[in-house]
Amino acid sequence: MRTPIAFFLVVSALLFTIGTVGVLVRRNALVIFMSIELQLNAVNLTLIAFSRQLGEVNGQVLAFFSMVVAAAEVVVGLAIIVAIFRRRVSANVDDINLLRW
Amino acid sequence: MDLIVFWIMAPVSVGAAVLMLLQRNAVYAALFLVLNQFTLAVFFVLLDAHFLAAVQVIVYAGAIMVLFLFVIMFLGVDRREALVEPIRGQRGLAIGLGLLLAAGVVLAIGLGIGLARAPGPAPGGDNIEAVARVLFTDYVFPFELTSILLIIAAVAAMVLARRKARGLPDLADEAPAGREPERVP
Known part of the structure; x- marks a missing residue:
């Protein structure tokens, strides 16, 4: 028997919520980034679940594009974290409260 | 299974x-x-x-x-990550709002379960072939755009993470880029 799509959607909702709480609770910029990745993955799971439900692959292509964008975002974000770390030796987001320094 | x-x-x-x-x-x-x-x-x-x-x-x-x-x-x-809360009660509030978000989304899924309970039709043929066909016909222009995006991201990462960034004022007290070889007597 096939798994109903709703199960995947519930797992995806839980993962997205955990990612949201992670972004709000954690102070380490890297862990906040990982939480954002978790949210993106949860959304990808939703896209693929609906794609399966509708019996077409457009949702999978959209998930593929979101993976590409996530990869680019991780590269730039980690470079920004490294650049900030070079200036002020900290990966704590509370220390970075000015737009210029 | x-x-x-x-x-x-x-x-x-x-x-x-x-x-x-x-x-x-x-x-x-x-x-x-x-x-x-x-x-x-x-x-x-x-x-x-x-x-x-x-x-x-x-x-x-x-x-x-x-x-x-x-x-x-x-x-x-x-x-070690700092354990202080910059906003009072932020952690509890975040967890509470997170639970609220989870409840809301699961409720929305529950309300729409009539849509999701129906078993989807089994996709015919190979998945990779189907994805490739759609990706290289309907979505070929966005696909090319992602390659530009990736190039921009790679260049941006190199510019951001470069050790001696030019044009930033408070690096003036450090040795300017390219000075090191001149110190060799």
């Missing part, structure tokens, strides 16, 4: 995500995220998205998490 795999993988997936949140050490958090992404790849296989399952393992669990671990090691792993 499908349901058994799902019920094994779903608690692993959610548990790995929760443990990622609770870890004080960023390396363990990254490893739990890798576990979570492997379970997501299993979900993709269950949903007949074989191509994306492979991409998930190679790109996410492989490349992106290696990048994360590289930066964690680069910045130093033994830094």
Whole structure:
């Protein structure tokens, strides 16, 4: 028997919520980034679940594009974290409260 | 069979995500995220998205998490995260609002379950072939745009993470770029 799509959607909702709480609770910029990745993955799971439900692959292509964008975002974000770390030796987001320094 | 795999993988997936949140050490958090992404790849296989399952393992669990671990090691792993709350009650409020969000989304899924309960028609043929056909016909222009995006991201990363950035005022007290070879007598 096939798994109903709703199960995947519930797992995806839980993962997205955990990612949201992670972004709000954690102070380490890297862990906040990982939480954002978790949210993106949860959304990808939703896209693929609906794609399966509708019996077409457009949702999978959209998930593929979101993976590409996530990869680019991780590269730039980690470079920004490294650049900030070079200036002020900290990966704590509370220390970075000015737009210029 | 499908349901058994799902019920094994779903608690692993959610548990790995929760443990990622609770870890004080960023390396363990990254490893739990890798576990979570492997379970997501299993979900993709269950949903007949074989191509994306492979991409998930190679790109996410492989490349992106290696990048994360590289930066964690680069910045130093033994830094302790500050436990002070800059906003009073932020942690409790965040968890409470998170539970509210989860309840809301699950409720929305429950209300729309009539749509989701119907078993989807089995996709005919090869998944990879179907994805490739759509990707290279309907979505060929966005596909080319992503290559530009990736090039921009790579150049941006190099510019941002370069050691001696030019044009930034408070680097003036350091030696300007390109001075080092002149010091050799």
